[in-house]
Amino acid sequence: NAGVTQTPKFQVLKTGQSMTLQCAQDMNHNSMYWYRQDPGMGLRLIYYSASEGTTDKGEVPNGYNVSRLNKREFSLRLESAAPSQTSVYFCASSEALGAGVYTEAFFGQGTRLTVV
Amino acid sequence: AQSVTQLDSQVPVFEEAPVELRCNYSSSVSVYLFWYVQYPNQGLQLLLKYLSGSTLVKGINGFEAEFNKSQTSFHLRKPSVHISDTAEYFCAVRYMTTDSWGKLQFGAGTQVVVTP
Numbered sequence: 001n002a003g004v005t006q007t008p009k010f011q012v013l014k015t016g017q018s019m020t021l022q023c024a025q026d027m028n029h030n031s032m033y034w035y036r037q038d039p040g041m042g043l044r045l046i047y048y049s050a051s052e053g054t055t056d057k058g059e060v061p062n063g064y065n066v067s068r069l070n071k072r073e074f075s076l077r078l079e080s081a082a083p084s085q086t087s088v089y090f091c092a093s094s095e096a097l098g099a100g101v102y103t104e105a106f107f108g109q110g111t112r113l114t115v116v
Numbered sequence: 117a118q119s120v121t122q123l124d125s126q127v128p129v130f131e132e133a134p135v136e137l138r139c140n141y142s143s144s145v146s147v148y149l150f151w152y153v154q155y156p157n158q159g160l161q162l163l164l165k166y167l168s169g170s171t172l173v174k175g176i177n178g179f180e181a182e183f184n185k186s187q188t189s190f191h192l193r194k195p196s197v198h199i200s201d202t203a204e205y206f207c208a209v210r211y212m213t214t215d216s217w218g219k220l221q222f223g224a225g226t227q228v229v230v231t232p
Binding site for chain 2: 031042058090100107
């Protein structure tokens with residue numbers, strides 16, 4: 001019963017390098033999310049996908065792109081990493097129970113990214 | 117504007133003493149409310165949630181929270197803490213709008229440090 005799985009767990013990038021953070025969930029949830037966590041700021045939404053085939057910007061989307069590859073997988077790409085993107089990244093998923101009603105969000109273990 | 121405020125960034129507490137973590141929100145629409153816990157180098161785990169019904173909500177590990185609509189608060193309490201409760205605690209709000217898609221807005225977090 002894996003839930004939400006993120007890879008890699010740790011990554012160090014040089015400024016300007018690119019990378020993709022992978023996320024997969026096995027709960028058959030329609031909605032998936034990418035958040036970043038920074039000290040003193042809680043978690044902030046980067047992008048979300050309400051369902052397979054759709055993606056939309058969250059609160060802090062600049063510098064990121066996403067792909068909802070299928071219902072299970074939702075990846076986050078940094079095209080040209082910057083030191084300001086040093087953060088812990090969390091993927092999450094939830095499921096709609098009815099009109100506007102969702103389960104709680106289930107989170108992965110996080111990816112700790114350092115950009116030097 | 118909608119916001120979530122956790123009034124204390126850090127709360128030191130002695131083992132077996134009670135603890136209260138404060139959370140206030142501002143919203144023009146109805147909300148669902150959540151408390152999550154994050155242990156060091158871990159993902160987020162749901163402690164409890166308020167969706168509707170009784171305003172006193174009980175969660176895991178002996179935690180409870182009370183929803184106060186008039187004060188727009190959702191404070192978390194535990195009558196007697198253990199060393200293992202040392203963690204960061206996040207209050208989160210889901211706004212009940214047709215375009216919420218299950219998104220959460222988080223407070224900045226409260227670090228609880230339990231000492232013997």
